Amino acid sequence: MAFFEMAKTAILTTLKSPATRRYPAVSAKVAAISRGRVTIDPSRCISCGMCMRKCPSGAICVVKDDKTWSIDRLKCVVCNCCVEVCPAHCLVMETGYSPSITVHEGIELVHITYVKPERPPRKEPEEKSEQG
Ligand code: SF4
Ligand code: SF4
Incomplete structure (x- = not known):
């Protein structure tokens, strides 16, 4: 009996369209709760390194001196913490x-590409008028 059940399932599965997608030829299905992948707007990043420090998997690396931000896509667990x-x-x-x-x-x-805005020049403290 079990054999016929299995054969029926196998035949029906063969006739149906596959349950999987042919990624990357066909894009992945995006559900309402899908997080996606981290992307950055380099013109706004201030190189503070907060994302690097908070990333639980060490996927982000910020090098302030080189003005670079990098992400290891294979380490990222898509937790959204950096965002x-x-x-x-x-x-x-x-x-x-x-x-x-x-x-x-x-x-x-x-x-x-972020450029830190120039600080306005500091005002010199006014000289105290000598009294007496
Ligand atoms: S992307 Fe990272 S380094 Fe850049 S501003 Fe945001 S938290 Fe700071
Ligand atoms: S989503 Fe999470 S794991 Fe991925 S880079 Fe951001 S903090 Fe790290």
Whole structure:
């Protein structure tokens, strides 16, 4: 009896369209709760390193001197923590199509273009008028 059940399931499965998608040829299905992948607006990043410090998997690396921000896509667990802590709001989760990657292509490096605004010159304290 079990054999016929199994044969029926196998035949029906063969006739139906596959339950899986042919990613990356066909983009992945995006559900309402899908987080997507971390993306950065390099023109707004202030190199504070907060995302790097808070990332639980060590996927982000910020090098202030080189003005670079990088992410290891294969380490990222899509927890959204970096997006939540970024004070410049330059990190977002993008749910659009993302191509497949290999271990050699996992690290994505971005050059930060943010330019720190010049501080207005400090006002010299007014000289105290001599009394007496
Ligand atoms: S989503 Fe989470 S794991 Fe991925 S880079 Fe941001 S903090 Fe790290
Ligand atoms: S992405 Fe945001 S949290 Fe990370 S270094 Fe840039 S400004 Fe700071």
